[in-house]
Amino acid sequence: MGIVDEIYRKNSKRALVKKYRRTRPILSMSKSIMRLNSRKRLALIAEFKRASPSGFRSPEGLNLREYFSGINTAALAGISILSEPEYFSGSYADIENSQDLNLPILVKDFISTEEMVDSSFNAGGDCILLISDFLEFRILTELYDHALNLGMDVLIEFHDVKSAVNLYSFSDAIIGYNRRNLRTLEMDPDQRGMDEILGMKNRIRILESGINSGNIGSGMLRGFNGALIGSSILSGEDVTDKIAKMEYEAYV
Ligand SMILES: O=C(O)c1ccccc1NCC(=O)[C@H](O)[C@H](O)COP(=O)(O)O
Numbered sequence: 001m002g003i004v005d006e007i008y009r010k011n012s013k014r015a016l017v018k019k020y021r022r023t024r025p026i027l028s029m030s031k032s033i034m035r036l037n038s039r040k041r042l043a044l045i046a047e048f049k050r051a052s053p054s055g056f057r058s059p060e061g062l063n064l065r066e067y068f069s070g071i072n073t074a075a076l077a078g079i080s081i082l083s084e085p086e087y088f089s090g091s092y093a094d095i096e097n098s099q100d101l102n103l104p105i106l107v108k109d110f111i112s113t114e115e116m117v118d119s120s121f122n123a124g125g126d127c128i129l130l131i132s133d134f135l136e137f138r139i140l141t142e143l144y145d146h147a148l149n150l151g152m153d154v155l156i157e158f159h160d161v162k163s164a165v166n167l168y169s170f171s172d173a174i175i176g177y178n179r180r181n182l183r184t185l186e187m188d189p190d191q192r193g194m195d196e197i198l199g200m201k202n203r204i205r206i207l208e209s210g211i212n213s214g215n216i217g218s219g220m221l222r223g224f225n226g227a228l229i230g231s232s233i234l235s236g237e238d239v240t241d242k243i244a245k246m247e248y249e250a251y252v
Contacts, residue, residue, distance in 0.1 A: 003053045004182045007084060007110045008134055014085075016119035017092045022099065029104040029127040029153045030174055032077040033204055033226050042248045043077035043226030044240060045106060045206065046233055050089035052082075054185045058234045064094055068101055071233065074244035078104035078127070080228055083120075092123040099124040106155060106228075112139065114146045127153035127174070132163040133182060144170055157208060159188065161196045168200060175200055176228065180209040198223040213237040221246065 001009070033043040048067055050058045068079055081095055082088035090109075098105055107125035111117060112135060120128050128147050130140055140156070147154045157176035158164040167175055177197040181188040187210045197205050207224045212232035216239055221227055225248065232239045 002183050003087060003185065004110065004131075004134060007087060008112050010086070011110065011112050011116065014116070014119075016115055017096075017122040018119075020122050021096050022122065022124045023096075024099050024102070024124070026151045027078075027102070027104040027126045029078045029106060029155070030172075030204055032104050033174070033206075036075060036077050037225055037248045040247050040249075041075050042221060042224070042243055042246045043206075044071075044075040044243050045078050045080050045226060045228040046071050046076060046240070047080035047082070047108065047228060047230030048094070048234070049082035049108070049230055051087070052231075053087050054180070056231045056234075059236070062234065064098065065101070067234065068098070068103070072240040072244045075240065075246075076103065077226055078106060080106040080108045080129075080230070082108045083123075084109050092119065095120070095123040095125050104153070110134070111143060114143065117143055117146050117150065117152075121147075121150050121152060125152070127155055129176075130154060130156045131178075131182065132156055132158045132167060133160045137166050140166075140170075144173065148172060155206065157206075158196075159193055161192050164193065164196045168203075174204040174206060176206040176208050178208045179211075194220075211239070213239050213242060216242050216246075222249070 036043040082090040084090050104126040106127040107120035144154050155174040157178045159178045159181050177193045204225045206226050208228040211229045
């Protein structure tokens, strides 16, 4: 069993936010991305995490609020916060404490129950992540519908093209292609998912993982509405200024 399977297995023991701790109405991640695209800008979702199973460690003592406040806002559509505690050293408190930044918050977690969707909502999240490589279509549908009923956005991400076949039916979902294979934790050289997601017309498409100052200008973002970037920004690479200068070409 891989680390991500282990994380999902432990979900039943996770401490969830049962009380309503929202301090503001929901902010739409989808609308924020499209607003930037309408100005011909690629949309950045900047991610905060303290650690990750593939070995990332954020700089000692990095302050979440200082991190986000220091990001070039010209391309910033929203923020992603890892809330999983064991392997990412995250917490729902990070979500709660970020609401007053007034940026759409993607709750980056391994959600598999409606209670976890409710917890993300109660903590102040605006968008949830669902990972189709690990969720049966029935569960994916149930959680997607539940999140939409709460007024939240949903980012459904995949790596394995086999788990992308049904994603077209989630008409309001943001679709993400994760370059990292979450079963091997490797940045997979098999990037067939790129063709798959670029074939999904009329969907907001986000490229995720391993985007850095060395490859951001390589053309790999062509066809995407935006990028979800964590490690390279957290490590101080000049990525946000680069993406702020990159033009988004309207793709249907
Ligand atoms: O990053 C990992 O090691 C990881 C392992 C298992 C599940 C998820 C993992 N990361 C979550 C993400 O998808 C990335 O944090 C996100 O795409 C940003 O990637 P990066 O810019 O490379 O930090």
